[in-house]
Amino acid sequence: MTRRTFLKTGLTLGLGITAKALGLMPALAKESGRMFQVTKTDEEWRQILKPEQFRVLRQEGTERPFANKYDANKDPGTYHCAGCDLPLFSSDSKYDSRTGWPSFWKPISEKAIGTKTDWKLLHPRTEVHCARCGGHLGHVFDDGPPPTGLRYCMNSAALNFVPASAR
Numbered sequence: 001m002t003r004r005t006f007l008k009t010g011l012t013l014g015l016g017i018t019a020k021a022l023g024l025m026p027a028l029a030k031e032s033g034r035m036f037q038v039t040k041t042d043e044e045w046r047q048i049l050k051p052e053q054f055r056v057l058r059q060e061g062t063e064r065p066f067a068n069k070y071d072a073n074k075d076p077g078t079y080h081c082a083g084c085d086l087p088l089f090s091s092d093s094k095y096d097s098r099t100g101w102p103s104f105w106k107p108i109s110e111k112a113i114g115t116k117t118d119w120k121l122l123h124p125r126t127e128v129h130c131a132r133c134g135g136h137l138g139h140v141f142d143d144g145p146p147p148t149g150l151r152y153c154m155n156s157a158a159l160n161f162v163p164a165s166a167r
């Protein structure tokens with residue numbers, strides 16, 4: 001490597017790191033939707049989702065605890081993604097976490113959900129989204145019950161409950 005190439009490489013690397021530090025890289029790498037099987041523009045999502053569903057699924061909003069649709073639901077059935085209808089959670093793994101949000105100790109399949117680190121609060125949390133459309137569902141914490149010890153803390157607005165009797 002010539003000194004000139006070395007300097008050039010160093011400069012490029014330096015710029016890369018600066019861009020990362022400035023938060024430009026995450027913006028570029030932000031889930032554009034292309035990585036998901038179901039992809040829509042915000043305008044298209046707005047047409048098929050209710051405002052609260054759009055706020056939670058597409059803008060990573062969080063609904064109010066206790067005052068939501070499925071927190072207290074104990075009926076047998078399946079919880080589907082409100083965005084793309086992918087089955088995500090079963091009533092078999094739902095439990096009362098007393099947090100005010102529907103909570104599950106496991107998803108229907110590991111393939112149904114994706115996770116990423118969320119730095120919105122001072123401490124990192126693990127964000128959970130639908131693996132098919134990328135819609136934000138909630139977060140997963142490690143204070144759940146056995147056998148997994150996990151608590152999938154979901155927003156009712158991100159889910160559609162399909163009663164077992166309806167199948």
Ligand code: FE
Pocket residue numbers: 081082083084085086130131132133134135
């Ligand atoms: Fe989905």
